[in-house]
Amino acid sequence: MDLFFFSLFAFIALICAVNVVLQKHPISSALSLVGVMASLAVLYLLLGAEFVAMSQVIVYAGAVMVLFVFVIMLLNAGIEVHHGRSWMAKLLGFPAFLAILGLLCFFVQRGFPNVGSVRFGDWEGGGAQQVGYALFTEYLLPFEVTSVLILIAIIGAIVLARKELD
Amino acid sequence: MEFLVITLIKLALITFIFMTTLAYLQWVERKVIAHVQVRMGPSRVGPHGLLQPLADVIKLITKEGVMPPHVNGGYYLLAPFLAVFMALISISIIPFGGAIDIPAIQLAGKTFGPYHTMMELASVNMGVLMILAVSSMGVYGIALAGWSSNNKYALLGGLRSSAQMISYELPMSLAIASPLLTAGSLQLRGIADSQAGFYLGFVPKWAIFQMPAPQIFAFIIFMIAAFAETNRIPFDLPEAENELVAGFHVEYSSMTFASFFMAEYANMVTVCSVGTLLFLGGWQPLWPAALGSNFVAPAIFLGAGLICLYHGLNPARPFDRYTLPVFAVVFFGLAGLMAFPPLVPVLTPLFWFLAKVGFLLFVFIWIRATLPRFRYDQLMSFAWKFLFPAALLNLLVTGFLVALVP
Amino acid sequence: MDPLEMMKNGVPETFYLTLSAMLFAIGVAGFMIRRNIITVFMCIELMLNAVNLSFITFAHQHKQVSGHLFAFFVMVVAAAEAAVGLAIILTVFKNRSTLNIDEINTLKN
């Protein structure tokens, strides 16, 4: 059962990810990315990370990607135009991709040859209670810092997107 | 296996009831608005226009689905599907009553049961978060519709709706968060159960009354945000007829058009149920059964039946003589069911839950019939300058109270 | 033991890690070959998600909630980043009405 779900959603995630890269239209890419995120959320659930899964959907799929879609609509971004100017990317792009892919997979196989296996519900450590507890005890400082970061981001965004940039 | 069967049965039941409800909500809305505006409302098709929804559905189905040439094919069709899907998903995790216990039955020598199940499709630990997540995904339907139909009004509608939904999600989530502090659970059923009991024997411990932090403000904020989230008047900027023709669904027709409406009504129902569960104590009665809250339901139906009977006996319109007694009989039957002892523990909570949801829905319709529409900048500044700070403050105060008051 | 053995009782964590690696690599590729700045940005988000997946997997492996928190922080930071980044994109588009990163190269000279 686990294997089925995993392979299903991993498949969806991979397809959508490839789609993100290959689709010509930003909207399509954005929606595919939403697909990736949704399926990743399901995988998180399988890994026992309920809270993170939910916040993945709420924050990423629900807010960030909506923002992307919004901006794409606002700028009415069309199919992207092709006149490449980066010989670097042309030359090394695909090889680098292959190299990274191969190396990463190699390292995963080599680095974690016999780690445990995942079955749904074999670890309940990711509930809101545990996460919240850890968040407000030992990770309190990072949490506060993040809040400040967000404040800065808000201000920055507002300043940047103002009508007149003087 | 047994679980699967029961779930399937529940699924079928809920789907059927819910769909009809959606269809008839339309009728109710039209009726209510009509009476607010001192009109008759639908009254041709069937007695009191009761068959109007059916007619509408037939009409919408049989209509030809026009697909404009300039639209962006795939997404144009995907959008309504997404909208409905996201709207319906959240219903599946909403509990609407206590447990159902079916005693073992002997049938053809085989014993079935005893069966025990909860009045909900799925019980999710993170119910509240799930609701939020799904509702936040709901934007895509509208936004896509607006964008893909390749029409400036539609696009404007889509943009508006996405901006509006993002903006109003914050106060909504904050307003939802504060009762969670008192309930101490993310599971909708747990939250509802945490509001059981009464102060002084008659004041219900619903979140809006619950000590140490009554959530009345949170409730109000939640309802306001809910109006915006469901694109209802006075926040229906995305489909503002007089500015954007019909907003994001200007290019849609027949079934696709209908599905947007379905989505909107489904969202309304969901939001009202969530509000009921979080703030109005779910299926907890308004006053304790000791003071006879169990007899409210039968009494009401009995009263309705009697009124129908009376009007049937001296009718205002000729056909009332035939229709109203039928209703009377139906109502009497319902009253009987409600009063039937074995069913009381099942039906009374259900009744209370539905009553509260119904009331909230009525408020929705009522407001639609009453209030004019916001201007867009007003809408935004209201969200960011008033609603959001208010929700934040409320959450802060609640936190302090919960932390300080033992 | 070999993965096939472990598949009998659940999915090996290696699979999750591999998936995360693949997603990451795809993100890198997209970052390199796409020209639309928004898409490039989305590829960054994709990479972040891949990393999150491995965080969660490690959390499950060590049965510690810390990994979840890292993922959580990554998410929050990504949200902030998206806000600012999109604002920048808007500004850029406003000033030079293009989204093609190949044409946004005035840092040179």
Next chain:
Amino acid sequence: MQNLWLIPALPFIGFLINGIFGRKLPKVAINAIAVLSVVLSFGLVVGVGLSSDWGTNPVHQHYFTWIKSGAFEVGWDFAVDKLTMIMLMIVTGIGSLIHIYATGYMAHEEGYYRFFAYLNLFMFFMLNLVLAANYLILFVGWEGVGLCSYLLIGFYFVKKSATTAGNKAFIVNRIGDFGFSLAMFLIVVSFGTLDFAKVFEAAPGKSVEVLTAIAMLMLLGATGKSAQIPLYVWLPDAMEGPTPVSALIHAATMVTAGVYMCSRSAAIFTHAPAAMELVAIIGLLTAVFAATIGMTQYDIKKVFAYSTVSQLGYMFLGVGVGAFSAGVWHLMTHAFFKALLFLGAGSVIHACHGEQDMRHMGGLRKYAPWTMGTLACASLAIAGFPFTSGFFSKDAILGAAFAHAPWMFWVGVITAGMTAFYVWRAFWMTFWGEYKGHGHPHESPWSMLGPLVVLAFLSIAGGFLFNVPKILESMFPIKEVEGEMTLTAISVTFGLLGIGISYYMYVVNTELPGKIANSLGGFYRLVYDKYRVDEAYDTAVVQPLVEGSTTVLWHGVDQGVIDGIVNGVGHQSKGIGGVLRRIQSGNIRSYATWVAVGAVALLIALGLGGGVR
């Protein structure tokens, strides 16, 4: 009495309220808050006093551990014993009186709320200082009062002279505090703790050298805070501040902190004879020195400022000759009559519309009778007129001085004569003769006169009411001095003599002072210019510092070395960058590719190095 912390906390609350919201509040509210907070803490102090247990077994309360490193631990501790009690009484009592007075005196000033906020803050720190149960907390209070005195001296910050005076006070005090902190470090090193109880317990066992060093350093601190030679120079200038401030901080409470600290550390001083001797000598010198200056000044506040310095000298003399209780006694009585003198002076200045020069006063007895009466009491007290408060305390000190070394007694007595002379000189010049000022002088409001009357009563009867040596007998045993009566007689005679001379010179034969000044000539001018000590310090200390830092630190080190390094680095990186910018195609995707390639290289390196497992 379980809430000692309330005593300082109340003024602090007052400070917070006035400091934060004061701008908005009406004056009545500010008065109410400021005065009430202090009066309440006075009430608390009285409560502590009445609660029986503190006298027999001192109260010691620990609130929280402030610093903890290894064995060394400093807590936020308060303690009350008899000495502390007396100080508390003085600080809060006189503090509240002066607060009340200030409401009248400052009524028409700018930044009213600011003034009271600072005043409350000062009360907070002063009470901290007094209540402290270890040197660090004492030091906190010590620094705090220094800060407040700085703020309040520079209260009229639009006046250049005021700000400079504030800076002067602050900087001079730094020197003293430097000594004090060194003393604390030495204590930590040698005792391993800062708690009074532990330190004094261990003190007898320590070597004399260490104790002497500690005592000397403390003395340095004390000279800074209590304006003794060589660090007294800031106090006269501190008179730039409002008069209530001069009365509260620079006469009654803060400047006596040094005396309090010395008598608190009696256990250390008694085991360091050399330091004791030094204390006595410094006290004596200061007394004479300041007295001579005081005789020549014309600014009424300056006169009293110098008299404060010289009276403080007396206290140190008392401490130095081992009569701690006498020193504390004089501290108390001096707090009474010197506060009264300053407040009276304030009332006089108020009467003369801000005129401070005594040559433009005179004949005020007709206009300000109450002020005159109260000031007369104060002047009697300070002149050591029999059975006034000053008489007892000064007498005790002089007696002890005689027992220690007769010459000290004689110098002290002469100084007493001078004191009587210049105080009464001021008195006559102010109240007798004809009014030479401008405008019409007028009596002050009762909010100002009330405190004056109370203080007048205290400075007359304070000696009887509180016989400090008796109270403190358990802490500082009294040494009996033979020939008490004769000594008393001598000092009293000198005091009366001073009064008489001043009466003759400034009432009967008013040309005489000018003649004397001319006949003294250069010496007189030298004294009139306060022995040109400020100038001396300026040439000796300040100028060299400024010169050195300008030439060496600024031009030499900063511009030469540091800037040089920075610029060099800048040039280098510019050169390197010139090479590297070839890579910068300005195309983001090429950068991305570079990053990717780098990642690949890193991974390969990791693989070859076997970094993973």
